[in-house]
Amino acid sequence: MQNLEELKNQVKKCKKCELCSNNATKVFGKGNEYAEIMIIGEAPGEKEEIDGIPFVGRAGEKLNKYLKEAGFDKEKDIYFANVLKCRTTDKNNNKKDRRPQEDEIKNCRTFLKQQIEIINPKFIILCGVTAMKFFKITEPLKNIHGKEISKNGRKIYPVYHPVARVKDEIKINDLKNIKRKIKEQNE
Numbered sequence: 001m002q003n004l005e006e007l008k009n010q011v012k013k014c015k016k017c018e019l020c021s022n023n024a025t026k027v028f029g030k031g032n033e034y035a036e037i038m039i040i041g042e043a044p045g046e047k048e049e050i051d052g053i054p055f056v057g058r059a060g061e062k063l064n065k066y067l068k069e070a071g072f073d074k075e076k077d078i079y080f081a082n083v084l085k086c087r088t089t090d091k092n093n094n095k096k097d098r099r100p101q102e103d104e105i106k107n108c109r110t111f112l113k114q115q116i117e118i119i120n121p122k123f124i125i126l127c128g129v130t131a132m133k134f135f136k137i138t139e140p141l142k143n144i145h146g147k148e149i150s151k152n153g154r155k156i157y158p159v160y161h162p163v164a165r166v167k168d169e170i171k172i173n174d175l176k177n178i179k180r181k182i183k184e185q186n187e
């Protein structure tokens with residue numbers, strides 16, 4: 001298995017799909033690579049693409065706020081990554097982000113898969129439906145947000161994406177419950 005830096009270099013060189021065609025900035029990951037919790041989002045947005053770092057735009061600001069209120073220390077406790085390493089913009093409207101397509105998720109799959117293997121988190125929080133798709137979780141998010149699913153020896157928790165039109169209270173509560181479950185399992 002390669003290390004995180006080698007994988008990052010491999011991602012940098014990727015030309016698998018149209019998203020990389022104009023030398024798009026790849027957004028790999030951030031946070032504590034030895035953390036036991038990994039948070040997986042969808043794809044970088046405009047700010048993430050500029051900075052080359054995941055979750056630094058509006059979604060990131062919201063996520064930081066929710067994590068803080070739920071008692072997580074994001075620098076210490078968490079490693080962050082996305083399903084896609086390139087920004088997905090609408091061809092007809094270059095400024096507007098869109099949901100990743102199935103073929104794009106498939107093309108990028110190997111990178112997140114290896115990233116998870118290297119980080120080897122005990123717990124994975126999935127932000128939104130694209131991250132759920134990666135794990136082939138098909139139940140509606142409204143039925144399983146904040147719940148625990150066991151997969152390949154890891155505990156997986158789907159939650160609403162930070163910019164989903166759902167009350168802050170619900171998103172914070174889910175994270176609080178997850179924090180409690182993680183604490184119980186580490187006792």
Ligand code: URA
Nearest residue numbers: 041042043054055059
């Ligand atoms: N920024 C990210 O890095 N991921 C998302 O899912 C949304 C915004």
